[in-house]
Amino acid sequence: MNDIFKALNDPTRREILELLKSKDLAAGEIATHFNISKPSISHHLDILKRADLITFEKKGQFIIYSVNTTVMEDVLQWILTFKK
Amino acid sequence: MNDIFKALNDPTRREILELLKSKDLAAGEIATHFNISKPSISHHLDILKRADLITFEKKGQFIIYSVNTTVMEDVLQWILTFKK
DNA sequence: TTAATATTTAGATATTTGTCTAAATATATA
DNA sequence: TATATATTTAGACAAATATCTAAATATTAA
Numbered sequence: 001m002n003d004i005f006k007a008l009n010d011p012t013r014r015e016i017l018e019l020l021k022s023k024d025l026a027a028g029e030i031a032t033h034f035n036i037s038k039p040s041i042s043h044h045l046d047i048l049k050r051a052d053l054i055t056f057e058k059k060g061q062f063i064i065y066s067v068n069t070t071v072m073e074d075v076l077q078w079i080l081t082f083k084k
Numbered sequence: 085m086n087d088i089f090k091a092l093n094d095p096t097r098r099e100i101l102e103l104l105k106s107k108d109l110a111a112g113e114i115a116t117h118f119n120i121s122k123p124s125i126s127h128h129l130d131i132l133k134r135a136d137l138i139t140f141e142k143k144g145q146f147i148i149y150s151v152n153t154t155v156m157e158d159v160l161q162w163i164l165t166f167k168k
Numbered sequence: 169t170t171a172a173t174a175t176t177t178a179g180a181t182a183t184t185t186g187t188c189t190a191a192a193t194a195t196a197t198a
Numbered sequence: 199t200a201t202a203t204a205t206t207t208a209g210a211c212a213a214a215t216a217t218c219t220a221a222a223t224a225t226t227a228a
Contacts, residue, residue, distance in 0.1 A: 040188075073167075075163050
């Protein structure tokens, strides 16, 4: 849970998740959406990976990333405990 | 939204919210639940306040804090956009 | 008014974080 | 094999963060 909130606590990472919401993308394609270097994006992807918020699959020389909605469920449940 | 995720990205602050979920509490009462100095707790409360995740009311020399569930709704909606 | 209690503000410091460039690794293509 | 492309890893650095102690502010009670 700590890793998840940590991962969500960055606008770039949240935007990456929004991008992946509509379409799986390669790391490079993700990077082109931001004015940030590829190594930095790679680092953000790593943090999202550690939080299990994204999954990836190697396709030749590309690495395709997808959002993992099952982890979102955990956050959802936590939030819901505050609704009365 | 940035302020909310920032506020949620700390185990102490999340625990403060959980405490307030069951009962409104004074700043000092909140502080006794942690092995952290009162000024540090005050700082955490300030961050939660800025995110509008808690509200407060002055009662004599005490300041009573409550969780604000309406802001939780915003996070909830954001998370829900990932559920298909 | 003076002393005690509750809380915050100020200032300092060590740790964490986001970013960069340069280099390394892996795969595909000529 | 040699070269180009895709991505990550390593290392450095500035900015943000969580914590502390000491001091300031506000309220209550003697």
